[in-house]
Amino acid sequence: MTTVKDTVHDHIEIDGVAAALLDTPAVQRLRHVKQLGTVQLVYPSANHTRFEHSLGVYHLARRALDGLGIEGRQADRIEAAAMLHDVGHGPFSHNLESLTYRRTGKYHDDVAELLAGGEVGAVLRDHDLDPEEVAGIVAGEGTYAGLVSGELDVDRMDYLVRDAYHTGVPYGTIDTERFVRELTFVEGVGSGGDSPALVLDEGNVQTAESLLLARALMNPVVYTHHVARISKAMLRRAAAELLEATATTAAELRRMDDHDFLAAIRDCPATAELSRRYDERDLYKRAVWAEYDDVPDRVHDADHATELALEREIAAEAGVAREDVILDVPAEPSMRESTARVTVNGEVRRLERQSPLVSALRVVQRNQWRLGVYAPDSATDRVGRAAAGVLDLDPDALVIEVRKAMPTTLDEF
Amino acid sequence: MTTVKDTVHDHIEIDGVAAALLDTPAVQRLRHVKQLGTVQLVYPSANHTRFEHSLGVYHLARRALDGLGIEGRQADRIEAAAMLHDVGHGPFSHNLESLTYRRTGKYHDDVAELLAGGEVGAVLRDHDLDPEEVAGIVAGEGTYAGLVSGELDVDRMDYLVRDAYHTGVPYGTIDTERFVRELTFVEGVGSGGDSPALVLDEGNVQTAESLLLARALMNPVVYTHHVARISKAMLRRAAAELLEATATTAAELRRMDDHDFLAAIRDCPATAELSRRYDERDLYKRAVWAEYDDVPDRVHDADHATELALEREIAAEAGVAREDVILDVPAEPSMRESTARVTVNGEVRRLERQSPLVSALRVVQRNQWRLGVYAPDSATDRVGRAAAGVLDLDPDALVIEVRKAMPTTLDEF
Amino acid sequence: MTTVKDTVHDHIEIDGVAAALLDTPAVQRLRHVKQLGTVQLVYPSANHTRFEHSLGVYHLARRALDGLGIEGRQADRIEAAAMLHDVGHGPFSHNLESLTYRRTGKYHDDVAELLAGGEVGAVLRDHDLDPEEVAGIVAGEGTYAGLVSGELDVDRMDYLVRDAYHTGVPYGTIDTERFVRELTFVEGVGSGGDSPALVLDEGNVQTAESLLLARALMNPVVYTHHVARISKAMLRRAAAELLEATATTAAELRRMDDHDFLAAIRDCPATAELSRRYDERDLYKRAVWAEYDDVPDRVHDADHATELALEREIAAEAGVAREDVILDVPAEPSMRESTARVTVNGEVRRLERQSPLVSALRVVQRNQWRLGVYAPDSATDRVGRAAAGVLDLDPDALVIEVRKAMPTTLDEF
């Protein structure tokens, strides 16, 4: 048994298949992938990695399995999935994901391939586990998968608390012990009504709500902070240029860690300027920062190729180089926790049916949604005007929007 | 200057009129009044007092005043009010308040009297402060009073964080530093539109929301936990008996601290049994636990005399002694923070207009509201049935309600 | 099973005999006995009680027992002892102990009596436990008693961390998880060499040292802070007067809780002035504050009667009332942890043999030792001079000593 001292869960005990997986290159690589990517430019202490997060997810999964009385092979499978759930992440975590996977197929196919091959596959088979089944759990398939990847999963329980601890933000605090103690499996309430599903016990509507509220508080302050978004967009742009300008493939990019990637964009002439800007925190600024309802549907629905075309059009219109314009259209707001199941008065219900907070938080999310167009500081005016034209945005609203987002004294460094 | 080490704010520096007030009997008495009254029966560590809370409120007020650039006599007045804002509390904080003040007049008249007299009055006058003005700030009157007693006051900022720290509950965390830095005074937006008011600066809708959410999370888990409510109701009953059975007056009761009160009800034969139950945690149990909409208006609107009559009627109907029935009808849900002012796009708005969470949390509060009827364990069945009849509650709903509130394994000890 | 949320250990699960003991009056009474007595006058947040400390000690004992593989009746006995180890404490914890037990015999006889009688005795016998054996463990007798009451016991592990948390002092932090994981029982190394004893595993010299260092840091800042000592001496004086002036017996005094005691000294005319001073923090001041080596042996060795005689002599010499002089001679410094056993290189050794810190900390303790003579502020000069004469202290050293202890800005409020 290995014991690790963790900032969030104190001592984490690791044994069995999880201990064997710990020393595989695929898991050790996560030491060099920051959990929050570019958020570190806003919160300088946020340097924690996918590695300790994976240990934390494993720890919570194990505690939940103890509570549920699940043992043996079934437990091993879930513990392995918990430990491995992030090995598919490329450098800078989710930041470059859309890019690397857009070009090479599905994320989960890739995870399945990763788990079947190399030392990880060998360790799993040594412990009588089928890599494909473990990959299935990571993808959320099967009865117990919800524990690792569902609406009430230990993944988000760990990251909320860990991200709060390492940013210093007081908002992500949830009662993880209570969650892992109050989870239960109920037969016949899963999808289709005939499978078992993970449910929070009686008296825990508020426990479930606390998860939503924690995310709602963390989102604007941490996860979607505009400085984090701008720098992420710049790295995504650099990655795209790297793929174009060099022999690097998307598959290779996906296996890089943060060091590899930063070194690669420093070395490549086509990305050197973006790399310098990132390293020295000389970031693009917002030329446009538009609310959800002010953005036309054709922009909301644009696919990647369309986005690139729009960027080029804006650049041409503004009379700046094409690389001086980045268009950043976030995905539609979603709230996976809304379908979490809670027991109320002996009956299993969806959280969204039970809690009025769910729909309110949906509105909040939409209110906080912003489309961004970023450009070098000196070009924001021109690019802003051009983008308003190209994207059919109301220029008045825009100006207001930019002003609305004017630096407060906090969080803006 | 005096420096005090505090669990929540680390070092608190106290000088001027606040330092002089610190050693008055009225302030020192708060050392013996628990901040959370009977919540300590649910969270054993929750033994913090009104005294350290008052220091915390003073500390935050001072930091906010620094940020607002308010100095001199005006600042002294507010700092004194912060330090004194709780001296009017009787034993067990709010728990007995309805009782002691119901019989003797207004709370704020009493505070004004307290501040004008004795050592406190002398200290205030020594520092050229008018006790009546300071009492006015405690009561929320005047331009800057909102800082101590308003929608965004430092009182609730301190208690949320302090109550979380001392219960061990992870929910009350707010960013107090951010609050005191982002408060500003804006002219012409106060009540009536022509007075100045306290407003949160641009970019802080979410800061304001975090205060509401913190309270929403703390409410059911801490402030209105049924064990805390039952024991509070038992102490209130004991206080009423004490006033009836002995020469103790309401005014004397109000000046007791927790020790005096517990000793008094131990000594008085009429309250000895309730006192024993409290001391040994042998509490009444819920005979009824009814939702807001299941309670008829005449019960919602009952005054104190009516409530007493209803209790007697239930006892008679159930065939138990009158003291075996306690009816506990909480006040209507309210949300003072909803009228807090925030700056959005250069315009000062009420939070309730800006944030969809306000109305959702109103629904949540109403969902969490419960009328309770409590009785000794052995009598809950009879009392429950009798109460359903007397109060016109649906007996089916009731049973369900009681079951709904069945002990989970947590928080129930 | 009962689960309690604790500030220090998060969720504490209580079952078996411990859960049954939880609701006995003897254990519930600890809710009203502050863990740190008068330290609350220095650290306003230090209001935690012997009750939550007892839960914490039980929790750590249980974790250690799990680690040691001890189960069944033996485990029950130790868990009961952990839960009950403080029921013998009178009001204000150790503060009045010397007084109450000086007059009535041995502390441990009293504990044995307490455990055998009333509900506690009934619960123990219900669970097939012999109250006398449990009392033995509390007194440190028997093979496994060291876990609850020894050199490396869970009692001090809990109080160091808890006292640090509730004072806000950053010094008491030890790694309790590491302790309970690294404890082991080794045969043939106990007292006399032939019994088993509790030993820290290989690689834990520093773990043991951390316990000593934590205590060394907490001592002057918390446990022996002069304001805590003065107020404790005043309460002790009040208790003595109460026993003399009223029909209250030492046995009754011992069973009071903090509320009873404060109420009793408020009510008794002979103690009303001391009570007022305590309530309003209008404390005596130091007239003498002398170092260990400056105090003659006859004073170090004085028994209680001699101390009282010295007090009277000082008062007469100074021309003040007898009650205006309190002599406070602390016990000889001791360091129980010094005999803790650690494994070094496969061999079990006493910590004092292994660690150079033990003897250094002995010197530190002696350096920090102070004899105090306290008097009302206006009488400190006269009393100081008189005491120097009566106790044969060098008046020059004295003056220096008092100056040395001049208030720093911190901790002195």
Next chain:
Amino acid sequence: MTTVKDTVHDHIEIDGVAAALLDTPAVQRLRHVKQLGTVQLVYPSANHTRFEHSLGVYHLARRALDGLGIEGRQADRIEAAAMLHDVGHGPFSHNLESLTYRRTGKYHDDVAELLAGGEVGAVLRDHDLDPEEVAGIVAGEGTYAGLVSGELDVDRMDYLVRDAYHTGVPYGTIDTERFVRELTFVEGVGSGGDSPALVLDEGNVQTAESLLLARALMNPVVYTHHVARISKAMLRRAAAELLEATATTAAELRRMDDHDFLAAIRDCPATAELSRRYDERDLYKRAVWAEYDDVPDRVHDADHATELALEREIAAEAGVAREDVILDVPAEPSMRESTARVTVNGEVRRLERQSPLVSALRVVQRNQWRLGVYAPDSATDRVGRAAAGVLDLDPDALVIEVRKAMPTTLDEF
């Protein structure tokens, strides 16, 4: 003014010259240099960087300057030095320092050069500061330099607390607020007796001791943990190979950040195997782990060239490749805090004169000192025997030593 949210000090306000320095490449580079280098292999959460540490040191310096009443140019100079004190660090902080500076001259010459040139020099001159003077403060020269680089400096105050927070170890806790409040400057007590020096005010012997104790507790558990030492030695070896095998100069190596360096040793064939071992945590193991007194003087006193010769000799003797042996001889134990000045009884004294802990901790440090010889797992036996011969170590002692250091279950992953 810029405000940054920090995990340790909450909000840090940065203005003046410090704010201007924040955005220079030299300071931003520190984002990519881990504070604790390879300690992250023991404590997975220890990913904090020199960047946030520099902000913390600046923050504490500023608070101390406020307390000391130092303003204007003098304050600017010290604040700049605080912000810049670590810009000279190469990749992996101190880990490679001995190597990079051994070859290129003095660390402080290099810092002076760095501060005079580029954007940093420009910013300093813009604010009327002489880069050479600022570099002097970093080097500990001048009256007030002790604040940033002395026996009681804010550098160690920040790193102890920060390293504790980010490892999860409970030992580094000191009361930084108390330190910055209790520091004072006293004339005529500095070196030579005629210059002013930084002194802790009366009543703070224990405050100073707490700094030593915190370091004494952190040292074996964090700073000199054998896994951290082994991996650090492996990186040092890789750096040496890189300098030999490629055109990279020591000056270039010094300016790399962690990413550059890891990428460089991955790319270079001569270091690829060491890099793989580091990345996958497939580390060398201890072949020898010898106590201070068992090591002959000629080894203690060996210069770098001699060490290399010894390594080659051991490898030859053991019949293994030269790269399979790493000799790691730590510097002589030292304790800079021992000369810290404290005020005792109105007199300024050296801490070592006042506190018996200083000499005890010197013994502890020496007891904890270990010479290491590391080798691949399969070669430890052969290398251990060979090293014992070459270094004149007692083989019996050795075996014991290795056993003594056998993995405990904790901290060893």
